[in-house]
């Protein structure tokens with residue numbers, strides 16, 4: 026039973042404090058005697074370490090990183106990332122050594138005390154180089170980290186229309202406002218960690234495994250977390266190093282990432298190429314699809330490169346009723362920071378590949394893209410040959426076309442794009458919640474941790490609905506592994522679905538308990554007794570939802586794109602809170618625009634990151650965004666509280682609609698994100 | 708993102724600043740607005756033991772016309788240029804460049820002297836100084852000397868300032884009656900440096916031919932450059948579309964842009980060609996208005 030200090034308002038979720046500037050982030054944690062850690066990083070994409078002196082390094086901590094969190098995949102032993110580079114460095118920004126001092130200035134000064142000699146080697150930078158070069162890791166036969174196949178192979182039918190294209194989403198940084206960070210403090214045999222994270226249990230399990238500690242000797246607490254977008258779902262070398270150092274020195278250790286470190290060393294998303302081939306009848310009905318995808322996994326399997334391949338493959342027929350499909354794919358090792366999940370995590374890539382092909386087919390057929398899509402949708406639920414179960418797409422899409430006023434827009438402007446997608450939320454393996462009723466109040470702890478989404482809003486609403494307890498009496502606390510036995514994390518459009526279901530399940534339990542004791546339910550009776558309930562609600566079933574986007578653009582004479590309209594029509598299930606739903610959509614649409622027109626991590630031939638400042642990496646600015654037009658369909662899910670997934674919808678639907686709008690306005694076939702001004706002018 | 712340690716001085720008199728500078732020599736660095744220097748210190752790309760903050764030095768933040776020149780103190784902030792009525796009215800080329808520099812936060816602190824002394828080929832004011840044929844007044848222990856804007860920046864981030872010297876004033880010739888200028892900058896996004904930018908300053912003769920042309924280029928070579936050949940080509944001519952187009956072609960043929968995330972060298976040439984043509988036409992039109 027956790028000690029609850031009801032007056033400790035600092036610990037609770039209440040979004041208003043972010044507006045008031047009273048949030049409590051990792052960097053706000055100050056402990057007497059705390060050391061500050063600075064990491065010495067590899068300046069080379071690939072090199073042999075000839076000698077290394079000073080700091081803490083692989084000779085002190087030789088462990089490899091445990092794979093935990095969203096998209097965790099094991100891969101071959103020789104491709105697992107060591108905590109510290111050992112023998113070789115394999116990406117610019119890879120931790121080589123770490124130094125510690127009482128303040129940040131001194132800590133950075135100490136970097137000069139570490140001496141490293143490198144022998145630079147020719148790096149493998151691109152997907153093509155990975156395919157043609159000898160393996161970057163000893164002990165591997167090639168640079169193929171993993172391979173996966175979906176669907177049944179079929180011989181090419183003699184279709185009247187066969188279209189092929191190669192499409193690509195460049196890597197992008199997740200770039201949350203708050204970069205990564207943690208404080209580790211080893212005290213009384215227990216490693217206490219405060220982290221900026223989406224998933225306290227992933228961090229706990231990962232640290233326990235990496236450092237060889239028993240799980241009950243590691244406690245991870247979430248600090249306020251200023252965004253993550255997928256990048257804070259697991260652990261990173263720095264977390265293990267800071268923890269190790271706090272054990273070694275017997276002092277708390279803080280590490281806060283700089284923006285430059287974020288760009289070089291935090292797992293970026295995307296970096297996927299798809300070769301597509303579709304077979305169609307004369308009328309535009311697609312009879313088959315073949316695909317081949319290549320994921321730029323980066324230097325180690327500890328990212329989500331391995332997981333990405335089958336996941337992307339499974340969604341590559343999109344929302345369409347394509348009877349035959351076969352996809353092969355590889356995750357490839359390159360001398361770049363390991364790839365990881367970024368809002369959408371495979372969904373936007375898969376959707377990009379199929380949607381670009383539908384637009385190509387429309388152009389080939391001289392048909393309207395909406396009509397080609399309609400022709401390829403089913404009136405009934407459809408099980409795709411790649412293993413995806415979707416609801417009846419056509420009725421939703423017909424409504425979407427009307428709600429977005431697509432036909433009118435298409436007549437008015439040249440640069441108009443329409444997209445359609447199915448969102449597959451990441452419900453695996455379920456989620457935990459704990460609710461404690463004490464002193465006439467309710468406290469809630471979650472396994473999946475809000476990093477800016479504001480989970481507390483829908484939780485309070487559901488508790489109010491289920492238990493008639495007023496919102497002021499409900500406090501949602503930040504994640505703490507000592508309070509919830511287990512947990513997954515907040516990602517994959519899952520929180521409203523899974524946490525919502527867990528909360529409702531607990532509420533039902535409590536109601537039954539109260540009814541048993543008092544004969545009937547009242548909130549007064551509930552609050553008059555102490556209760557403590559924990560559930561880990563498993564929802565393995567598929568709970569997909571549809572969405573459509575419309576974008577219109579104008580192109581300036583230097584190829585700069587002005588987004589005029591960016592509108593959405595999404596099925597969110599029951600909107601638990603309308604403002605929060607809109608907030609999710611607006612933010613995600615900004616990121617969708619960012620990916621399409623502004624953002625990218627670019628590397629030089631020798632593997633140096635060229636885009637090493639936030640302005641170079643290109644986050645969208647206020648002036649780049651139009652007024653968003655959002656319409657919401659509320660088709661309740663089969664869950665008691667009716668929610669569906671939402672968070673990733675805009676990053677799936679916006680890039681595909683927007684790139685089509687740009688394609689129409691420029692008259693040039695577009696195959697990759699980001700679209701650069703120079704792609705658009707003669 | 709934390710600088711190595713340094714000793715900090717904030718003199719209020721030029722004499723003091725010069726003394727400190729000569730005392731500490733190479734280990735010292737002048738700081739004005741800090742908008743370019745501080746990022747370098749924080750990233751530890753640069754480290755100095757002594758930082759001499761000249762932003763409090765008296766008498767270096769005035770904008771006024773004296774004799775044949777508009778005198779701009781090196782410590783004048785870019786924001787002051789932006790808001791100054793005289794600059795707005797009479798020095799459009801300068802005003803247009805100023806308002807397009809970075810964002811208001813940077814403009815409020817960044818200085819004219821710093822913008823030029825930093826030697827960044829993407830900074831906007833050097834090209835304006837080149838196009839207007841400005842002179843720079845450099846102050847040292849031995850006194851003052853005047854240099855042409857052209858010879859001030861010698862390479863990327865390198866100037867002809869010698870040890871112990873400070874840029875004191877920028878002297879812009881007061882525009883003749885029949886003259887026109889403009890600054891056209893193409894950037895990727897708000898607040899950004901340019902993909903390419905062009906400063907054009909034209910003085911017209913009675914018959915509307917070009918008596919004297921000044922063309923300065925930003926972001927298309929290792930240093931801000933004068934488009935010499937194009938200047939000579941348009942001098943003595945009236946500006947028609949065909950003349951402007953040919954001048955732009957000459958400008959592009961001489962530019963040496965490099966490929967980076969602002970675009971490929973090829974793209975930058977295209978942008979440069981279009982804005983150069985436009986800038987020549989615009990400056991000419993402005994010169995026609997008496």
Ligand SMILES: Cc1cc2nc3c(=O)[nH]c(=O)nc-3n(C[C@H](O)[C@H](O)[C@H](O)COP(=O)(O)OP(=O)(O)OC[C@H]3O[C@@H](n4cnc5c(N)ncnc54)[C@H](O)[C@@H]3O)c2cc1C
Nearest residue numbers: 739740741742743744809817818820821822824830831874
């Ligand atoms: C986000 C951002 C965007 C920017 N975008 C632009 C842009 O679009 N266009 C543009 O032109 N600039 C841009 N800048 C640069 C900005 O204009 C700087 O202010 C300017 O380059 C330097 O001026 P400062 O007064 O801040 O100089 P400081 O940073 O203080 O100094 C810069 C250099 O000049 C030297 N120096 C300064 N003053 C003198 C002097 N009087 N005599 C001798 N040496 C001196 C210093 O020693 C130092 O080496 C941008 C800066 C930032 C941070």
